[in-house]
Amino acid sequence: MDYVTFGRTGLNVSVMGLGCGGPSRIGQSADKGDANSIAIVRTALDAGINFFDTAEAYRTETLVGQALQGVDRDSFVISTKKSYRSEISPALVRQGLEESLKRLQMDYVDIYNLHGVGPQDYPMLRDEILPTFFQLRDEGKIRFIGVSEMFNEDKEHQMMVDSFPDDVWDVAMIGFNILNQTARTQVFPGTIKQNIAVQIMFAVRRALSQPDKLREAVQQLVDAGQVDPAEFDAADPLGFVLAESDATSIVDAAYRFCRYEPGVHxxxxxxxNPAHLQSNIDSLCKPPLPDGVVQKLRHLFRNASAVTGQ
Ligand SMILES: NC(=O)c1ccc[n+]([C@@H]2O[C@H](COP(=O)([O-])OP(=O)(O)OC[C@H]3O[C@@H](n4cnc5c(N)ncnc54)[C@H](OP(=O)(O)O)[C@@H]3O)[C@@H](O)[C@H]2O)c1
Incomplete structure (x- = not known):
């Protein structure tokens, strides 16, 4: 596994983080059983992954906590999140963190995030809720303050753009992939300037792991006038990536495309799926795609913002 300094946090983290939410929720969404989920976390740890992202909303904190029991607390980084959409107040933040800590069986979290923040809610969260996050940091219950975007609704990162002048985040979870590269201009210049640590979500998601979803997503971009159909083979839009590189699959290419984007940590x-876990670890430890392929992907999707790859 390769490691990087995680922006202004100074943490030394693996370039691959295990996402314990998303469509899979470490197997919980497909009812694969708790033992399988715990084994996924342990296998990741044994492979050198030291970054684990979960959230109260994923209902995987308990399993992550069980999997990490007995492991030296200084040797891994836990990121979890507070939901706010149904109800939020300073008291609910404190209560939410206490409940997360109990489920994780830990006495602090490394990164505590506001979960899925939309631009319409950012000013209220900054003024009424973030002061409690700062207090919790001062009390040592959280080490760093993070945010995740609501990428499916905020496909061009308006919340991040609005928040840059306040410089409040240590860590940001950003949607970025081959099909929506808008973060390159909208987000990464700002995070690089403020040395905000960046973790990428949606690197693969469904559109880059399922060929029929990929065709649908590309058709949506054609319909929106954001890609030129003359530049694609509609039946196999990313076929050239496999033909012109050593990528073993679109998933392999998609993870590598994200890893080497400047500004991404x-x-x-x-x-x-244990087999997917192993091949994703391999992908994220491989060298970049050839520059010609990266440039072509940047060019083809330069105006694409209508899809997230969901
Ligand atoms: N707003 C938010 O806060 C937010 C939103 C979304 C995600 N997240 C976080 O980001 C993490 C990553 O999210 P993501 O879902 O976007 O992750 P992702 O890694 O881009 O995509 C995961 C999807 O791809 C499939 N997949 C993974 N490896 C594969 C392989 N080698 N071959 C074929 N299919 C493969 C998975 O299914 P299998 O289980 O079958 O492998 C799953 O459906 C989440 O777990 C969560 O922690 C946060």
Whole structure:
């Protein structure tokens, strides 16, 4: 496994983080059983992954906590999140963190995130809720303050753009992939300037792991006038990537495309499948795709913002 310094946190983290939410929720969404989920976390740890992302909303904190029991607390980084959409207040933040800590069986979290923040809610969260996050940091219950975007609704990262002047985040979870590269201009210049640590979600998701979903997503971009159909083979839009590189699959290419994007620190990978976990670890430790392929992907999707790869 390769490691990087995680922006202004100074943490030394693996370039691959295990995402314990997403469509798979470490196998919980497919009812693969708790033992399988715990084994996914342990296998990741044994492979050198030291970054684990979960959230109260994923209902995987308990399993992550069980899997990490007995492991030296200084040797891994836990990121979890507070939901706010149904109800939020300073008291609910404190209560939410206490409940997360109990489920994780830990006495602090490394990164505590506001979960899925939309631009419409950012000013209220900054003024009414973030002061409690700062207090919790001062009390040592959280080490760093993070945010995750609501990428499916905020496909061009308006929340991040709005928040840059306040410089409040230590860590940001950003949607970025081959099909939506808008973070390159909208987000990464700002995070690089403020040395905000960046973790990537949606690197693969469904559109880059399922050929029929890929065709659908590309058709959506054609319909939106954001890609030129003359530049694609509609039946196999990313076929050239496999033909012109050593990538073993579109998933392999998609993770590598994200890992080497300037401004990216950690790429999250979410799976409940042990074979997928191993191949994703291999992918994220491989060298970059050939520059010609990367440039072609940048060119083809330069105006694409209508899809997230969901
Ligand atoms: N707003 C938010 O806060 C937010 C939103 C989304 C995600 N997240 C976080 O980001 C993490 C990553 O999310 P993501 O879902 O976007 O992850 P991802 O790694 O881009 O995609 C995961 C999907 O790809 C499939 N997959 C993974 N490896 C594969 C392989 N080698 N071959 C074929 N299919 C493969 C998984 O299914 P299998 O189980 O079958 O492998 C799953 O359906 C989440 O776990 C969560 O921690 C946060």
């Amino acid at each position: 950690v790429v999250l990978s979410g799976t409940g």
